[in-house]
Amino acid sequence: MTEHEIRYGLRTRVIGQSIEIYSRVESTNQLALRRGYAGAAEGTIVLAEYQTAGRGRHGRVWHSPHGSSLLASLILRHRLLPNQLGIPSLMGAVSITNALRELLNLPAMIRWPNDVLVCGKKISGVLAELDYDQNQRPFFIVGFGVNVNIASAEFPLSLRSSATSIQIEFGRNVSRVSVLRAILHHLEEIYSNLKLGSTAPIIDCATDLSTTIGKKVQLETLDGSFNGIAERIDAEGKLTLRDQSGRLHLFSSGDVVHAEDCV
Numbered sequence: 001m002t003e004h005e006i007r008y009g010l011r012t013r014v015i016g017q018s019i020e021i022y023s024r025v026e027s028t029n030q031l032a033l034r035r036g037y038a039g040a041a042e043g044t045i046v047l048a049e050y051q052t053a054g055r056g057r058h059g060r061v062w063h064s065p066h067g068s069s070l071l072a073s074l075i076l077r078h079r080l081l082p083n084q085l086g087i088p089s090l091m092g093a094v095s096i097t098n099a100l101r102e103l104l105n106l107p108a109m110i111r112w113p114n115d116v117l118v119c120g121k122k123i124s125g126v127l128a129e130l131d132y133d134q135n136q137r138p139f140f141i142v143g144f145g146v147n148v149n150i151a152s153a154e155f156p157l158s159l160r161s162s163a164t165s166i167q168i169e170f171g172r173n174v175s176r177v178s179v180l181r182a183i184l185h186h187l188e189e190i191y192s193n194l195k196l197g198s199t200a201p202i203i204d205c206a207t208d209l210s211t212t213i214g215k216k217v218q219l220e221t222l223d224g225s226f227n228g229i230a231e232r233i234d235a236e237g238k239l240t241l242r243d244q245s246g247r248l249h250l251f252s253s254g255d256v257v258h259a260e261d262c263v
């Protein structure tokens with residue numbers, strides 16, 4: 001994957017202004033945070049062929065074989081309001097889901113808050129991180145990993161029943177560059193809403209693409225496990241669960257487990 005290949009046919013104005021590609025890094029999010037701290041331009045994207053310490057949500061590790069996936073971290077400099085902190089990860093999940101649907105016709109859906117699933121198996125994950133640069137200007141990173149050309153046997157046994165890749169679902173290898181370009185186009189479009197101060201279109205898209213809403217779910221959180229019907233994603237990106245006694249509970253993070261994911 002080269003910068004030249006990515007730029008060819010990329011019609012974004014903000015996203016991908018600067019593209020950095022590495023063969024091996026600890027974590028593209030970690031490197032992007034460093035770049036952001038040092039003042040890198042809005043729209044800078046850091047990509048790697050391999051991560052030695054890829055970061056997942058809740059301190060988990062994100063692992064992909066060398067050269068098989070998209071491992072990307074985008075730096076954006078919009079000042080988020082306190083009630084918009086859940087928006088960056090939704091933006092990532094919506095953009096990836098729409099890209100997989102449009103480009104490859106895959107029935108991708110979002111498991112709240114930001115896992116992208118195809119027929120119940122995880123094909124992509126998003127990790128958003130927020131910080132301030134050395135001039136106290138806020139920025140955030142939208143980091144995403146997409147399993148592109150990974151065969152089933154290449155996933156560790158422990159993930160084989162819960163993870164998938166584009167190669168597995170689409171039936172053949174696809175160009176990582178074309179998938180990346182499609183994601184960046186969607187990110188640019190959806191980010192323009194946030195820049196205009198409007199998060200409703202992002203929430204609406206995340207709700208439309210959600211495989212969680214309307215389902216009976218179990219939510220694993222740091223405070224324990226909750227069961228209920230997932231009713232809606234609120235304006236801040238939080239999940240509303242209605243428990244058996246009819247009471248509503250609001251969650252800003254957690255791992256959702258649902259029985260049936262295939263559309």
Ligand code: BTN
Pocket residue numbers: 026027028029030051053054055056057058060062070071072073115124125126127143144145
């Ligand atoms: C998750 O589902 O737990 C989120 C996974 C996010 C992984 C991506 S890979 C590229 C970027 N760099 C990282 O260290 N993590 C994100």
